[in-house]
Amino acid sequence: MSETDGIRYAVERRQQILTLARQDGRVAVNDLAASLRVAPETVRRDLADLEKQGLVQRVHGGALPVDRIGFEGTVSSRAERNQPEKARIAAKALTEIRDAEVIFLDEGSTAVMLARALDPERPLTVVTGSIPVITELSAHPRISAILLGGPLRSGSMAASGSWPARMLAEIVVDVAFIGTNGLTVERGLTCPDLGVATVKRAAVAAARRSVLLADATKFGRDSFAVFAKVPEMDLVISETSAPRMVVEQIRKQGTPVILT
Template structure:
């Protein structure tokens, strides 16, 4: 696993648990405790975690500059490939629900080429990318903007989704596990994803290879709730992503179409 991938996953694990130990991160990531300590020090210098004895705790951002904007630059080329691959699966004329996340922002960039589309977004960043694009009818789902992420969550977002129907839901995900299915680090994000799953005729999940084999805090759905999954080719390499191959096999066994970008 590359440094950027490891930092991304480490940050998500700390944020999902509020407090996590060095030894637990070492086991989850398959790296030495010394490497974990260096990574936590790097994340602390960026103001994303706070080091405590034996581990780290999450730092709750109070503005949109932390969290999302830092992770957005990690693996940008990989996420852009994933975004292009996902957009290619969306049929022109569709009604699309686009999830929040650093990868789905890249999906938004490529969706303009699939116009005409009606796109409802759960991310303020995605809304900026799609605003005023020819052939894109943009709907910003209401809700609470989650600090540091600018994802739209909460009761208002859930009530809005319950009134709409979509041809396709493009879902980002924090973790996908052979036994525990799709999961997310935030309860609020998990609830919105569950609402999106219920309202969509087809679901395309997208995540980079670091999310395979990961069981995040809140389960979203079993594997077979998704129709197609797009990830990067690193997922097939057990040396860098030990949970990748087994998770891909489990997805295929569940009837999920898997695409590598």
């Protein structure tokens, strides 16, 4: 096995561990070692890496998924956090639609706020994999909403994986509004799930312009799966409390940053 294959296998194994933890509420080292056919020491290293990323909390003999105790949470629980900041970010994002005919709205609470604020004067097509976003748009007379299909994540109520990504590969989007769970200059943009990363990556590839919507809590954090590098974004919209050093590093890489 090459070094690249080894890294890929480790990522896939940790994703399996995270999926099992979220399904069962807890995972045990010995059970994981048996089912994955690896040594317990390998599982412990995997759990240590997942804990470092903020995805699990290790306990005696195993680990708990952090989203069960509020790390990622549901869309409704995330919507309750940083509401004024997210509302300002969504309001600024509205001005970036300009003359776009087709936009993509990512999953997440900020995207829901942006969907709620949409009131275009002329027809607008909105593509999304998020049920909460589509619900906000369904009654608007000038918005044509397209829902991407695929496996539904219960926490976000959004489609993920290769099916929605294939749909995105067949269209052209004028502006994609992308969310993130983590943003660092070194790693780029990250989220907790490989299937979600696949959709985000496809949306960026389909878009003429990509606009990142990220409140200050996302800066300086790494999550599990990388879906884009910062220079792939045409614009970052955040809030005035975002870390100045990181903001300046992003600007030095050539990506404008607007602080609301």
